[in-house]
Amino acid sequence: MDVISVIRTKRDRGELSPAQIDWVIDAYTRGEVAHEQMSSLAMAIFLNGMNRTEIARWTAAMIASGERMDFSSLPRPTADKHSTGGVGDKITLPLAPLVAACGAAVPQLSGRGLGHTGGTLDKLESIPGWRATLSNAAMLDVLRDVGSVICAAGDGLAPADKKLYALRDVTGTVESIPLIASSIMSKKIAEGTGSLVLDVKVGSGAFMKDLDNARELASTMVELGTDHGVKTVALLTDMATPLGLTAGNALEVRESVEVLAGGGPQDVIDLTLALAREMLDAAGLKDADPAKALADGSAMDHWRRMIRAQGGDPDATLPVAREQHVVTASSSGTLTTLDAYAVGLAAWRLGAGRARKEDPVQAGAGIEMHAKPGDTVTAGQPLLTLHTDTPEKLPYALEALDGSVLVGPADAAFAATPVVLERIA
Ligand code: URA
Numbered sequence: 001m002d003v004i005s006v007i008r009t010k011r012d013r014g015e016l017s018p019a020q021i022d023w024v025i026d027a028y029t030r031g032e033v034a035h036e037q038m039s040s041l042a043m044a045i046f047l048n049g050m051n052r053t054e055i056a057r058w059t060a061a062m063i064a065s066g067e068r069m070d071f072s073s074l075p076r077p078t079a080d081k082h083s084t085g086g087v088g089d090k091i092t093l094p095l096a097p098l099v100a101a102c103g104a105a106v107p108q109l110s111g112r113g114l115g116h117t118g119g120t121l122d123k124l125e126s127i128p129g130w131r132a133t134l135s136n137a138a139m140l141d142v143l144r145d146v147g148s149v150i151c152a153a154g155d156g157l158a159p160a161d162k163k164l165y166a167l168r169d170v171t172g173t174v175e176s177i178p179l180i181a182s183s184i185m186s187k188k189i190a191e192g193t194g195s196l197v198l199d200v201k202v203g204s205g206a207f208m209k210d211l212d213n214a215r216e217l218a219s220t221m222v223e224l225g226t227d228h229g230v231k232t233v234a235l236l237t238d239m240a241t242p243l244g245l246t247a248g249n250a251l252e253v254r255e256s257v258e259v260l261a262g263g264g265p266q267d268v269i270d271l272t273l274a275l276a277r278e279m280l281d282a283a284g285l286k287d288a289d290p291a292k293a294l295a296d297g298s299a300m301d302h303w304r305r306m307i308r309a310q311g312g313d314p315d316a317t318l319p320v321a322r323e324q325h326v327v328t329a330s331s332s333g334t335l336t337t338l339d340a341y342a343v344g345l346a347a348w349r350l351g352a353g354r355a356r357k358e359d360p361v362q363a364g365a366g367i368e369m370h371a372k373p374g375d376t377v378t379a380g381q382p383l384l385t386l387h388t389d390t391p392e393k394l395p396y397a398l399e400a401l402d403g404s405v406l407v408g409p410a411d412a413a414f415a416a417t418p419v420v421l422e423r424i425a
Contacts, residue, residue, distance in 0.1 A: 065160035088242035093256035097302035100147030116344030130312030195282035203240030205340025248366010321364030342404030
């Protein structure tokens with residue numbers, strides 16, 4: 001087998017054979033295929049696509065590049081959730097302990113943020129003492145004792161994807177449905193969960209800007225999961241406007257704790273409960289009542305135990321940024337637009353996100369929103385509070401928001417979008 005013939009096959013719009021796929025993934029993981037050769041193949045796939053047979057084989061080859069975890073010794077059924085990433089998407093934080101409180105085991109392997117979307121591990125690391133890295137044995141212990149664990153994926157899980165994703169990130173080949181679907185599903189299948197709920201975001205703040213592409217990504221992933229014996233369901237959810245009223249690490253932890261305490265913004269509560277119901281259903285726990293577990297404090301109790309099990313202090317004061325800047329409404333009327341991408345980019349420029357994988361993030365940086373689309377606002381009222389330790393970045397954050405927070409007349413036509421747009425099973 002030689003790599004140039006594999007690249008030529010895809011460059012010329014041919015179908016990669018199972019042998020070609022198995023070989024190229026294995027040879028790239030071992031370092032025999034060079035980064036420049038894989039980046040050429042990734043671009044050919046980006047431009048010419050892969051069919052369902054190729055995607056399934058590509059995913060299987062990435063799973064086979066590393067270890068597979070096994071949770072079959074746990075007394076509870078396992079259920080996991082994966083979000084394709086959005087602005088203000090802190091749902092994993094209340095969701096994992098909530099689903100554990102209802103009887104499932106939630107092995108939530110999460111990532112760090114890159115670009116305008118935040119990462120779950122960055123958010124949790126704003127809690128003093130909390131550690132993202134656990135050995136496989138320690139992860140299993142937390143799952144057994146608490147029922148949920150949120151931690152970094154170990155290096156042994158789908159190493160081919162780890163290498164390929166880093167390469168795609170710097171070669172303009174991230175936004176390809178076959179490559180995204182195989183990347184996400186190889187990690188989730190290797191993780192060994194029995195059931196999986198996918199939250200596929202749609203809108204300006206998401207990878208998938210329109211419903212047709214989101215549907216295609218969701219159905220590709222559902223099919224991959226199902227073919228590997230993982231009960232998989234996808235919800236398409238709105239990401240035209242940020243989720244909740246905060247975007248930024250410690251700010252989002254604070255809002256998640258509000259939800260666990262029985263309060264918090266309605267869209268965050270609604271999506272947390274919708275995903276919890278799907279996870280519990282997929283895990284065979286059809287009689288569980290997640291709304292009750294939020295209201296009676298049992299989800300909060302699981303959160304506190306989960307944070308402590310990873311060295312964190314659930315009662316510690318969360319970091320606050322050194323500087324705040326308030327953006328006010330320039331006129332009275334109805335808030336018609338609060339664009340998710342603009343808010344994510346502004347939060348990133350304030351220091352909540354990173355430009356390169358090795359960059360640090362500011363725990364306190366980000367944006368608090370004081371109104372959401374559809375709300376009535378009056379001239380001079382605060383719309384946003386920007387938080388940062390680096391106030392010299394404020395003008396760049398404000399530039400990102402320019403034209404993306406719009407107030408229309410009081411009687412402006414406004415159609416509220418539901419959080420959950422579609423379900424694909
Ligand atoms: N998340 C992943 O894990 N992989 C992708 O390709 C895109 C998002």
